[in-house]
Amino acid sequence: MKKRGTPPTVSEVARAAGVGTTTVSRVINGGDRVSPKTLEHVQRVIDAMGYRPNQAARVLKGHRTKTIGLVIPSIADPFFSSCAEAAQAVAQANDSLLIVTASHNDPHSELENLNILISHRVDGLIVAPANSQSEALQDLLRRLSVPVIAVDRPVADSLVPAVLSDNFKGARFATQHLIDHGYKRIVCLTGETTLFTIHERMRGYRAAMEAAGMPATLNTSVKDYRSAEYAIQSMLSGPNPPDAIFTLKNSTTIYAFEVLLKLNVPIPKAMALLGFDDFELASTVRPSISVIQQPVEEIGRVAAELLFEQLLGKRGAHAPQKAKRPRMVTLETRLIQRSSCGCTPAGS
């Protein structure tokens, strides 16, 4: 008989405590305007009954739900789970809950997730848009009555603030770094090219190569280990084999790395490797892999902070707010110099 009872309500508590519902309500909400004696008494009854205020009722009274929604491609992806962790921490600090849904980069699933979150009346949303260009997404966001922040990828042509790393600059810097090392034929392995971030990184690579008067060579065929092996083998046996590889995403970096190991191509002696995006064991593998590191947690944190800033700003909405609603926050990336690009002596 311990479980499965209807949860107690204010009036039940009130009756049990011999007071009015108002008093109970006051006790829950800080206990102002209640005599210390009644306060303690009621509190005791509340504890005894295991009473918890029903959020739904509060919400119905027009209050915030104290929930925010996060729509990301995948929860298991380290990048987004770190984002989520950071966002959750901020939410917690703001007395809110984080609801996470995975879109798997499918625009349709994404819209559905958003609709459900909206119908749950989340106070705000953080979204990593599956497709930055989607009209349907823009429409939906436009008519939304809660603030939205985009992460990792912006929403095209919209008023949605975005928090992302400077993919262009990071990639340009990475490419320039390889150029500075003296490599002459630097190819770029993109992986899938549908994502905004990848496009930006491609731009960055091109920019650096052009500025150096070197020909840009992009290979978009790498999707798994097999395709990586094929691509790299083709290059090596081709007329003008590269001496450095710049990979635009985690998995591509790892595939390339494994292929080079497999083919016994010395890194970086015969082939340098530099990847976009850090990953856990990049420093443990031999040789350790140099990467462009994104401020992952910061992206999640800043996005959530921005969101709550808007949320709280709206509350005290007497004046048109300090008009500081940034359209776009671009966070700097860092080059982590390890061995694979030729920076650290292969020894350590």
Place this chain on the structure above:
Amino acid sequence: MKKRGTPPTVSEVARAAGVGTTTVSRVINGGDRVSPKTLEHVQRVIDAMGYRPNQAARVLKGHRTKTIGLVIPSIADPFFSSCAEAAQAVAQANDSLLIVTASHNDPHSELENLNILISHRVDGLIVAPANSQSEALQDLLRRLSVPVIAVDRPVADSLVPAVLSDNFKGARFATQHLIDHGYKRIVCLTGETTLFTIHERMRGYRAAMEAAGMPATLNTSVKDYRSAEYAIQSMLSGPNPPDAIFTLKNSTTIYAFEVLLKLNVPIPKAMALLGFDDFELASTVRPSISVIQQPVEEIGRVAAELLFEQLLGKRGAHAPQKAKRPRMVTLETRLIQRSSCGCTPAGS
């Protein structure tokens, strides 16, 4: 003027459509008992106004919130984020949302998270208890009116079903595997020993060693790279150096691996290594690392499935249900044979 309006309500939609609220309600909920004509008309108005039913009001009517809560130590931890991903998928399939909170293995924070989730009236809970023994946790769960499933770690002395991998058997099997390889002095590096899972794995290690008539040597000092280096160096320079290391968790495995590389100890020739818990690059590092692999996604999936089973079971509560409410689901682990234990020739 497009944003920030109060969301439309049923009655607003009803007025705009020139019908009663019930009709609108019916349209939202599948459109039974509504003439096709009205149905379409109302649907059109709904779309035009961007109306979304307010979940809070539904909940207040006594319906499920269609949310489940997940309390895990960390969202960024690959193990738990994979669990979360799987649980979210199941939730989605059951038309529900997943709310994730991180306890950071702090019992206090865990209780707080649970209380908040309860007050949000989640339909059910999945928890990875920070402390399996916690009285406070047991109390809280005991009086709960919603089903709970524990994952990764059970709740002691309670009726809470748990889904976890067979840590004991996995560790015993791993140890036996090292024994079978012919290693004579197998030490176990535990990492922190407060967790239930680690205890089970220690038991498994001891059981195998005792069964083989070999002395169990546990080292609980490894907490980071430094302590790993110290511990392993001490062992190597000691009187009776080990020839195999069994590590009980991810990070410990990696620390041990890095130390062995650093000290130029050939793996597995001079020292074999076998770890509990797989990780992404375990097969990419050289030598690749043999591990005991847990069915991570399965844990999350099964837990969520169990939860919804109870949830739905309660709905059609005419009969005492098939009485099949399992107390504990123990999932098998697998030994992934790679190079570090001596299984695969160092070449590939």
Place this chain on the structure above:
DNA sequence: CTGTTAGCGCATTCAC
């Protein structure tokens, strides 16, 4: 088929 109405649990007037 469709509309009217009551009430879910709570915070919030407004009296006392």
Place this chain on the structure above:
DNA sequence: GTGAATGCGCTAACAG
């Protein structure tokens, strides 16, 4: 300091 009454948005009886 305290309590009784009201209504948030919605659905489920119950008329019509």
